[in-house]
Amino acid sequence: MSVSRFLGVLFGAIALATTPHLAQAEDTLRLAVGAPNNWDTSIPEIGQRAGIFAKHGLKLDILYTQGGGETMQAVISGSVDIGIAAGTQAVMGAFAKGAPVRILAAGTTGAGDLYWYVPADSPIKSFKDTNGKTAGFSTVGASTHIALLALIKHFGTTTKAVATGAGAVTLTQVMSGQIDVGWASPPFGLQQLQDGKIRLIARGNDAPSMVNQTVRVHIVNANALKQRADVMKRFMAAYRESYEFLYTDPRGVRVFSEYSKVPEALAVQIRDTFMPKAVMSPEKVSGTDAIMADAVTFKTLAAPLSQQQLSELIQIPPKP
DSSP: OOOOHHHHHHHHHHHHSSTTTTOOOOOOEEEEEEEOSSSTTTTTHHHHHHHHHHHHTTTEEEEEEESSSHHHHHHHSSSSEEEEEHHHHHHHHHHTTOOEEEEEEEESSSSSTTTEEEETTTTTOSGGGGGHHHHOOOOOOOHHHHHHHHHHHHHTTOOOOOOOOOOOHHHHHTTTSSSBBEEEOTTTTTHHHHHEEEEEHHHHEGGGGTTTTTEEEEEEEEHHHHTTHHHHHHHHHHHHHHHHHHHHHHHHHHHHHHHHHHHHHHHHHIIIIIIIIGOHHHHOHHHHHHHHHHHHTSSSSOOOOOOHHHHHHHHOOOOO
């Protein structure tokens, strides 16, 4: 071998050895994500499209679900490693019963992105008019379920909560008269609102108890967390970087627009009106005492978790 060729091979080997993750195959993580195309669940998809997860040596295999309840069950069963946007109360309840689930990151604090609507010609003018009526939520244990129960409690109505599945399926049920009130989260339904086909009658934060609670969390199978601790730390590093990219880089809105198939102007409206940056911070599960009190009221928890239990449940890796 010539000297020049030898040096080329040597320097190439050194470059590979000193470049993180490029010298090895990407680690694959299976994700269950509730409500496709929504802003609050988009960060893994946005980060993957932007090449951020690949930079951290990760490939995401994303499965979309009908809502937080299905997402949590997929994580508990071990069919996926991580679940995006599961209802916090339901996660606490499952953990208290011994389910192998841990909180890897905070998802959404407050429920201002969730809203309930009726057809434009409905006699229902406000949530107070829903006595004896049916109102939809996605799946049992999802944040839509908890927020709806909180609205019913706050307004003191006899509304019947009905699991209706994802936003598109719910809209069909509302417009065909199968249920009286539907639920949605941006971008879904905004065009129908603008066109005057439906009317908004309540948002999740109309129930004051929801405003400061982290209503959705990102969860991980406990066994996967134990066995693949380094991979989960890299996931969180990539997630944090993707979160910053979505909010601080102009390309973030553009990538979301392409992913969700909504105009960029509407994506900006969703961000600024429904999902400001602080709401999506992954760093802290806020309002745990209030979350547990509501969970006991709604019979999701038999009793509040102890501080020791909370420390075991919440496993957010610290920022470097």
